[in-house]
Structure formats: structure tokens, C-alpha cells
Amino acid sequence: MERHRRGRSGSKSIFNHSHEDLVQPVNHEVNVSRRKPRIRFACERSGTYKHKISECQGKKRSRATGTKKCNCPFLLKGKKLASDDNWELKVINGQHNHPAAQHLEGHSFARRLTKEEVNMLIDMSKSEVKPKNILHTLQNRDIHNVSTMKTIYNARYKYKVVEQAGRSQIQHLMSKLNEHNYIEWHRSHEDTDCITDLFWVHRSTIELLRAFPCVLIMDCTYKTNKYRYPLLEIVGVTSTNLTFCVGFALFQFEREDNYVWALEKLKTIMEDKMLPSVIVTDRELALKNAIRKIFPTAINLLCRWQSIKQSIFFFKV
Numbered sequence: 001m002e003r004h005r006r007g008r009s010g011s012k013s014i015f016n017h018s019h020e021d022l023v024q025p026v027n028h029e030v031n032v033s034r035r036k037p038r039i040r041f042a043c044e045r046s047g048t049y050k051h052k053i054s055e056c057q058g059k060k061r062s063r064a065t066g067t068k069k070c071n072c073p074f075l076l077k078g079k080k081l082a083s084d085d086n087w088e089l090k091v092i093n094g095q096h097n098h099p100a101a102q103h104l105e106g107h108s109f110a111r112r113l114t115k116e117e118v119n120m121l122i123d124m125s126k127s128e129v130k131p132k133n134i135l136h137t138l139q140n141r142d143i144h145n146v147s148t149m150k151t152i153y154n155a156r157y158k159y160k161v162v163e164q165a166g167r168s169q170i171q172h173l174m175s176k177l178n179e180h181n182y183i184e185w186h187r188s189h190e191d192t193d194c195i196t197d198l199f200w201v202h203r204s205t206i207e208l209l210r211a212f213p214c215v216l217i218m219d220c221t222y223k224t225n226k227y228r229y230p231l232l233e234i235v236g237v238t239s240t241n242l243t244f245c246v247g248f249a250l251f252q253f254e255r256e257d258n259y260v261w262a263l264e265k266l267k268t269i270m271e272d273k274m275l276p277s278v279i280v281t282d283r284e285l286a287l288k289n290a291i292r293k294i295f296p297t298a299i300n301l302l303c304r305w306q307s308i309k310q311s312i313f314f315f316k317v
Contacts (some may be wrong), residue, residue: 039087041076044108045069045098073098104146111151113138121155131156170195171225185265194300197258199265201247205236206269209246212238213270216246217280218287220254230254232262232287259290266296 049067075092104110110144113121117138124134131152164172177184179199184200215237220230232249249262267275279298281287291300 008093021310036082037080039078043072043096045072045096046074047071070098074202080110088197102172111147113147113151117142117145119153121152124154125159140175142209173198183269187261195251196252197261199247199249199262200265201269202245205244205246208238208244209236209269210271211277212236212244213274213281215278217243217303218291219282220287222254230258232259254284254286254287256286260293260298263290263294 008020045068047069049065049069051065073093074096077090077092079088079090080086081088101107103178114259118136121134124137129137131149135149135152138147146153165306167175172185180202182200182202184198186195186198188195213236217235217237220232220233222230230251230253232250232251234246235243236246237243247266249258249265251258251262270276276295276298278301279291280301280303281291281297282303286298291298
């Protein structure tokens with residue numbers, strides 16, 4: 001695009017360029033209607049930030065956030081000519097109310113990822129690569145890459161939205177379990193029909209479990225997912241002291257009834273004569289009571305690592 005001088009408010013200039021040539025690294029809005037195509041260019045620092053009001057414990061409060069918007073008045077308007085494919089550009093305000101940026105790191109246009117970088121980000125995300133390592137890899141490939149962690153998080157979020165295709169989180173999880181050949185059981189709330197408990201195992205682990213059912217290790221994680229649901233992980237041990245994942249259970253509440261339901265589903269995939277002899281857990285009373293009901297012949301041992309960890313914690317206190 002040819003360089004042009006800044007005109008006064010209301011001045012006009014005509015360029016012999018197409019619509020694509022007019023699109024420059026600034027914020028723009030396109031008006032699509034029956035009228036002639038129009039386009040508006042504004043500085044990325046134009047407008048003002050709208051504070052979002054969040055509710056916390058019944059009280060409304062605004063978040064303390066920073067913003068780069070300073071109500072910059074710079075504005076250009078483009079309109080396609082009726083005679084040919086040329087465009088008319090009108091300078092509404094050619095002045096900025098802020099100094100020119102010295103670095104490109106703070107500009108959203110400079111932080112944009114190319115199609116090749118987006119594809120690489122998606123592949124690395126599928127391989128469970130951490131966002132900071134993804135950013136490090138992209139910047140090593142291109143020394144001019146000025147993307148930030150926020151850019152990586154935004155790109156991953158867009159990919160997840162497209163992948164879910166309008167489905168809810170639980171619907172997306174169900175489709176993934178079915179896609180990867182998992183077997184799942186769930187139960188829902190009677191009134192809302194919302195899933196409260198979910199248990200799933202892979203078909204390949206059922207064969208391992210039936211071959212090595214003697215020792216099982218069960219542990220529940222706390223507040224490690226978005227919905228703060230407890231996640232029960234069941235692990236088996238082979239004859240060579242190697243471990244393998246048996247199944248997982250996601251609970252709404254960490255109560256004895258939830259554990260009993262999950263262990264009942266676990267028992268259905270095991271043979272009656274090949275039940276566990278030893279089950280290793282922590283000092284969770286609800287889990288221990290459920291084991292006593294579903295696997296009464298199994299010996300419940302306490303995990304030494306959990307006991308030492310809790311002892312260290314109490315001694316520090």
C-alpha cells in the first residue's frame with residue numbers, strides 16, 4: 001500500500017488498491033449490507049475498557065484490571081467506489097493521543113500466530129505439552145516471534161471451542177470416552193437429570209485387571225479440576241511390580257455412597273473368583289467403609305507415603 005500523508009479531518013484520498021490491500025494491522029470493522037461495502041479502521045487503543053462486575057459471596061465488585069485503551073481518536077473510513085474495484089479512504093481523525101510504541105510485544109497484531117504455528121500448537125497440545133514449553137518452541141523456531149503466554153492460552157481455548165462443536169463439557173467427555181474405546185457408567189440426579197457420578201475404564205485394562213487382580217491402589221485427588229470434583233484413581237500392580245491404570249471415577253461428593261457405587265462398578269468387570277486380596281488406600285474413612293462392604297475379604301493397608309506426608313504436616317503445625 002502506498003504511503004500517504006496524514007490529512008486534516010474530513011480530507012479524502014483515493015487509492016488504486018483492492019479491499020485486501022486496505023486491511024492493515026489495526027482494528028477494523030466491516031459493514032456488510034445491501035449498501036456499498038464499507039470499512040472502519042481504528043487504533044487498537046481506541047475506546048475505553050468496560051469494567052466487568054463479578055459477584056463474590058453475594059456482593060458485586062469490579063475487578064482491578066489494567067488496560068491499554070486510552071480512547072484514542074484516530075479513525076479512518078473506507079468505502080468501495082461504484083464505478084470500479086477501487087476504494088475511497090476518508091481520514092476522520094489522523095491524530096493519536098499517545099506516543100508511538102517502542103516495542104511490538106504489546107500489540108495484538110504482532111503476537112498473532114501463523115497457520116503453521118497454530119497447527120504446531122494444536123499438535124503439541126494434543127501431546128499434553130505445557131503452554132510455556134509450546135511458547136519456548138515457537139520462539140526458538142522464529143526469532144521474530146513476540147507471542148506471549150496469553151496468546152498461547154487464547155489459541156488453545158479457540159481450538160477447544162471448535163473441537164467441542166457447541167457441546168457441553170460432559171457431552172464432550174462422553175464422546176471422547178466412546179471415541180477412545182472406554183466403557184463408562186454414570187448416574188444422574190433424579191430432578192435435574194445432571195450427571196453426578198461417572199466411572200470409566202478402558203477395555204485393554206480389563207484384561208490386565210483379570211490377570212493381576214491381587215493388589216489394588218486407590219487414591220482420590222481433591223480440587224484439581226475445574227469443577228472441584230473428587231477424582232478417584234484405581235491402580236493395579238503386576239507380578240513384576242509395575243503399575244497400570246485400572247479406572248477412574250469422578251464424584252460430586254466424597255461420601256461413602258459414592259465410593260460404594262464406584263466399587264460396585266469395578267466389581268462387575270472382575271471375575272467372582274479373582275477379587276483383590278489387598279487394597280492400599282489412605283486414611284479416608286468413607287473409602288475404607290466402602291471397601292469393607294464391597295470387598296469384605298480384601299485386606300485394607302494404609303499407604304506409607306501418605307502416612308509419612310501427613311505426619312510431617314502435623315509435626316510442622
